[in-house]
Amino acid sequence: MNFSLIWPEVLIAALGFIILTVDLVLPRSQERRRNVVTGSIAAAGMLAILVFSIFYLRGRVGVLGADLYLADRFALAFKFMFLGAGIAVVLMSIEYVGSRIRHPGEYYALLVFSVLGAVLLAGAGDLLVAYISLELLSFSLYILVAMSRGDRRSAEASTKYILLGALSSALMLYGISMLYGPSGTTSFRGLAGFLFYNFSPTVAVGFALFVAGLGFKLSVVPFHLWAPDVYEGAPTPVTAHISVLSKAAAFALALRFFIEAGSPTHERWALALAVLAALTMAVGTLTALPQRNIKRLMAYSSIAQVGFVLMGIVANTPLATDAVLLHLAGYAFTNLAAFMAIIALEHRTGNEEIAGFAGLAARAPFAAMVLSAALFSLAGLPFFAGFVTKFYLFTATADAGYIWLVVVAVLGSLISLYYYIMVMKQMYMGTAADGKPLAVSRLTFATLLLLFAGIVAIGIYPAPFAEALESATAVFAPFAGR
Amino acid sequence: MLTTIVFLPIAAAILVLIAGRDARVARAIAVIAVIAELALTGILFASFDRQAAGFQFVERAPWIPAFDINYHLGVDGLNAPLVLLNGILGVAAVLVSWRITHRAREYFAWLLVLQSAVFGVFVSLDLILFFVFWELELIPMFLLISIWGTGRREYSAMKFLLYTLFGSAFMFAAIIVLYFSFPAGERTFDITALASRDLSALLIPTALVFGGFLVAFAVKLPLFPVHTWLPDAHTDAPTAVSVMLAGVLLKMGGYGLIRINAGLFPNEMARFALPIAVLAVIGVLYGAFIVMRQSDLKRMVAYSSVSHMGYVGLGLASLGASGAALTPVGLQGAALQLFTHGTITGLLFVAVGLIYERAHTRHIPDMGGLMGRVPLIGIGFMLAGLASLGLPSTSGFIAEILVFLGTFPVFGWITGAAAFGVVLAAGYILWAAQRTLFGPRPARWDHLRDASAVDVAAMAVLIVPILAVGLYPRLLTDVFSVGLVPIISRFG
Numbered sequence A: 001m002n003f004s005l006i007w008p009e010v011l012i013a014a015l016g017f018i019i020l021t022v023d024l025v026l027p028r029s030q031e032r033r034r035n036v037v038t039g040s041i042a043a044a045g046m047l048a049i050l051v052f053s054i055f056y057l058r059g060r061v062g063v064l065g066a067d068l069y070l071a072d073r074f075a076l077a078f079k080f081m082f083l084g085a086g087i088a089v090v091l092m093s094i095e096y097v098g099s100r101i102r103h104p105g106e107y108y109a110l111l112v113f114s115v116l117g118a119v120l121l122a123g124a125g126d127l128l129v130a131y132i133s134l135e136l137l138s139f140s141l142y143i144l145v146a147m148s149r150g151d152r153r154s155a156e157a158s159t160k161y162i163l164l165g166a167l168s169s170a171l172m173l174y175g176i177s178m179l180y181g182p183s184g185t186t187s188f189r190g191l192a193g194f195l196f197y198n199f200s201p202t203v204a205v206g207f208a209l210f211v212a213g214l215g216f217k218l219s220v221v222p223f224h225l226w227a228p229d230v231y232e233g234a235p236t237p238v239t240a241h242i243s244v245l246s247k248a249a250a251f252a253l254a255l256r257f258f259i260e261a262g263s264p265t266h267e268r269w270a271l272a273l274a275v276l277a278a279l280t281m282a283v284g285t286l287t288a289l290p291q292r293n294i295k296r297l298m299a300y301s302s303i304a305q306v307g308f309v310l311m312g313i314v315a316n317t318p319l320a321t322d323a324v325l326l327h328l329a330g331y332a333f334t335n336l337a338a339f340m341a342i343i344a345l346e347h348r349t350g351n352e353e354i355a356g357f358a359g360l361a362a363r364a365p366f367a368a369m370v371l372s373a374a375l376f377s378l379a380g381l382p383f384f385a386g387f388v389t390k391f392y393l394f395t396a397t398a399d400a401g402y403i404w405l406v407v408v409a410v411l412g413s414l415i416s417l418y419y420y421i422m423v424m425k426q427m428y429m430g431t432a433a434d435g436k437p438l439a440v441s442r443l444t445f446a447t448l449l450l451l452f453a454g455i456v457a458i459g460i461y462p463a464p465f466a467e468a469l470e471s472a473t474a475v476f477a478p479f480a481g482r
Numbered sequence B: 001m002l003t004t005i006v007f008l009p010i011a012a013a014i015l016v017l018i019a020g021r022d023a024r025v026a027r028a029i030a031v032i033a034v035i036a037e038l039a040l041t042g043i044l045f046a047s048f049d050r051q052a053a054g055f056q057f058v059e060r061a062p063w064i065p066a067f068d069i070n071y072h073l074g075v076d077g078l079n080a081p082l083v084l085l086n087g088i089l090g091v092a093a094v095l096v097s098w099r100i101t102h103r104a105r106e107y108f109a110w111l112l113v114l115q116s117a118v119f120g121v122f123v124s125l126d127l128i129l130f131f132v133f134w135e136l137e138l139i140p141m142f143l144l145i146s147i148w149g150t151g152r153r154e155y156s157a158m159k160f161l162l163y164t165l166f167g168s169a170f171m172f173a174a175i176i177v178l179y180f181s182f183p184a185g186e187r188t189f190d191i192t193a194l195a196s197r198d199l200s201a202l203l204i205p206t207a208l209v210f211g212g213f214l215v216a217f218a219v220k221l222p223l224f225p226v227h228t229w230l231p232d233a234h235t236d237a238p239t240a241v242s243v244m245l246a247g248v249l250l251k252m253g254g255y256g257l258i259r260i261n262a263g264l265f266p267n268e269m270a271r272f273a274l275p276i277a278v279l280a281v282i283g284v285l286y287g288a289f290i291v292m293r294q295s296d297l298k299r300m301v302a303y304s305s306v307s308h309m310g311y312v313g314l315g316l317a318s319l320g321a322s323g324a325a326l327t328p329v330g331l332q333g334a335a336l337q338l339f340t341h342g343t344i345t346g347l348l349f350v351a352v353g354l355i356y357e358r359a360h361t362r363h364i365p366d367m368g369g370l371m372g373r374v375p376l377i378g379i380g381f382m383l384a385g386l387a388s389l390g391l392p393s394t395s396g397f398i399a400e401i402l403v404f405l406g407t408f409p410v411f412g413w414i415t416g417a418a419a420f421g422v423v424l425a426a427g428y429i430l431w432a433a434q435r436t437l438f439g440p441r442p443a444r445w446d447h448l449r450d451a452s453a454v455d456v457a458a459m460a461v462l463i464v465p466i467l468a469v470g471l472y473p474r475l476l477t478d479v480f481s482v483g484l485v486p487i488i489s490r491f492g
Helices: A003-025 A031-056 A073-100 A104-123 A127-145 A152-183 A188-197 A201-218 A226-233 A236-261 A263-288 A294-315 A318-349 A365-379 A385-399 A403-429 A442-460 A463-476 B002-019 B023-046 B079-096 B104-123 B127-136 B138-148 B153-180 B191-195 B206-220 B229-236 B239-264 B266-271 B273-292 B297-320 B329-359 B375-388 B395-411 B413-436 B453-471 B474-488
Strands: A062-064 A069-071 B056-064 B069-075
Touching (some): A003 A031, A003 A062, A031 A073, A031 A104, A069 A104, A073 A104, A073 A236, A104 A127, A127 A236, A152 A201, A188 A236, A236 A294, A236 A318, A263 A294, A294 A318, A294 A385, A318 A365, A365 A385, A365 A442, A385 A403, A385 A442, A385 B056, A385 B153, A403 B138, B002 B056, B002 B069, B002 B079, B023 B079, B023 B104, B056 B127, B069 B079, B069 B104, B069 B127, B079 B239, B079 B329, B079 B453, B079 B474, B104 B127, B104 B138, B127 B138, B191 B239, B206 B239, B206 B266, B229 B297, B239 B266, B239 B297, B239 B474, B266 B273, B273 B395, B273 B413, B297 B329, B297 B395, B297 B413, B329 B453, B329 B474, B375 B413, B395 B413, B395 B453, B453 B474
Antiparallel strands (some): A062 A069, B056 B069
């Protein structure tokens, strides 16, 4: 096996252990310093690995084992996305962790391990590798969710997350065993041919159970019920992390599974998945309407976004796959910007209610502007990433013949504009009880600016992004029916 | 050239945000930007070749190659005057905002973004690009009305937003259907390419696609019965925004009707000409009657807009004619009305805004004899009013007479009914002038100060085109003809 292909993964794992060790060495009493040091190591380490991967992995692609682990351009694209998102999450954590999380070293180490889980997931070409990577990601998140100091909601959210997560893992594992039993293989590519000739009821149930387990991780309706509580209870940077990184990682797995293993049997699962997508969009959008807590609102909004992305998987054309990747990239920038701004505002006011955002535009104009841009982008308004990426996604889905699904999506987008505007209305038209300006640290400002630039860049000129991602999805060219 | 025109205001807006902590700096940047825009649009208009058909100053670059979406800009005889109009109104809008101090930095930035968006709508030749700019305009408008407006400003801003979004959802659906109606490889969003295609067999009946666009543009124009957002938005908007709203935003609707509804769907346009004409005439008369009983000066002007934009719909409907009755006159009138109404109503709103700024009321019965105290504003108001009622030698006369001449052979009595709107206009304008400017003056108005030099400049920018076009209409009609001939050649 050519282990030189997984140097970045090895380095990420090493980074996690380095952080744990440094945290042990630093004296317990200096909590502030431990936070800054371990946080900086996490951010700088991931940045270094990102830069290293860009140079090291150029032209280096290959497979480890018999389809066990695929170090291809698709995995590479996600690797960059996860490392970038991980850096952003660390940056938005540093201020937050200082006052609201007790164990900075463990916090950053777990963040790094979850990034590792996500990276491995994007390369998984085998059901078991996928399962193990997913568990690495999930276990890191279970603990991260519980880390909020002195907030009972955090512990409650974590408990809920663990219970439902364990259930979904069990479902997934059961599904895997039912697929493995008759087929004798766990590799996606091996399954593809088997599924095509032997789609027996047992296999169908196994397939459905695996998808259900995946649905939990993605918060697809009706497996979404954990999401709002976990989003609300988790420390806000962890919420951002879950909403971007774990979603994108699960989608990386879903894309690869449905394309590599599912393409030949596309017509057998497409309709069921389309119904799930429509339900997810509808339920996410409609239940977001009455929300008063910004984090719950973001939870439902991200459920709706999952529905959009599922459309691209249902369509299963090269164009749709490109669209999914582009949408995930745009969504990563958008949601990270939104959460960064939410943290900047919420952390200082200590208020997560949307009503508490009243008058923030006057107090922190830049953060309010970035949050507005991010919300407009989520709604899919032109000039922001969301418009272009949704346009790709909707057009590709319509192109594949699922016009009705696109109609649901367009209606959902229109309705979603309402609740996004309600947040903006509070910020710009509400009056704050306390009119003092909120100071935004330079680090926050710079990160916000970078994320904002990403949203606008994809929104105005997506061609370079789209081309880069096209080369990533080109790995799926050989699969049947495409 | 066009790219500069479209994006210069946005660039200036960013500069305002960065450097405009001081309100005077923000204002200075805004003034320089809009004057530069006026100069650029003036140069564009002057160097526009009035003999050449087709698009000029074309710029084209791939934007989203996966769907053949291009950054495609160009002007022909139809939109060149509207670009100039936007240049003119931008100057008036900034000058009339001279004394804004509340969050001035954001105010001028949004005003400039608004101007950019409108430019973008006028010059885009790709449907997606067009749609992007169409939506972009919503954000500044919504914020400008809801933050710097008066009265029930949040309600009005939201109403404006919902109406426009409602309309643009239909437009977007229509755009997508147009795209998918062709086999892969022939799909396009290009307006010029679509204009030469046969659009009779689409995925859904062509009439529905036509209707999708019609709804979006009718809301914007506004055409009866989807006009109800306009009086609220106008009344509660700050003066400069009313100027931009009446001056150019409504024109986006008229422009869309001519460019897309008439330009792409001649058969449907001819089929639905009569219903459009009827709605337009109802708008003309209904608007005029409502004006009569308004006591709020700004609301009055707002409803007069509903009435006057009805003429645009009527002129457009003249395309339903066949045989000898099919002439470009009515459509020319409609296009010219877009320009003239922009300047005239812009001026009315400037004058009303200046009065309100001084008197802090718009309640007509409270006023009287203001001419003696604020003669300059009074002159501006009277000029705009006379042009609005269609006095010969002003541009309003030319546009309306063209509409009537063009549509009378087609619709007969419907045009006759619409012409009654002119009589009503004379009535309400003169009556309002009499109640506000003339007659006995209550003592409380004795201390009003007349227009400052800046205010006069704001009015002069608008008066010049009103008189110039009124006295020498070929200045515009020649240009419009060049643009309208290709459209009308597909009818009949």
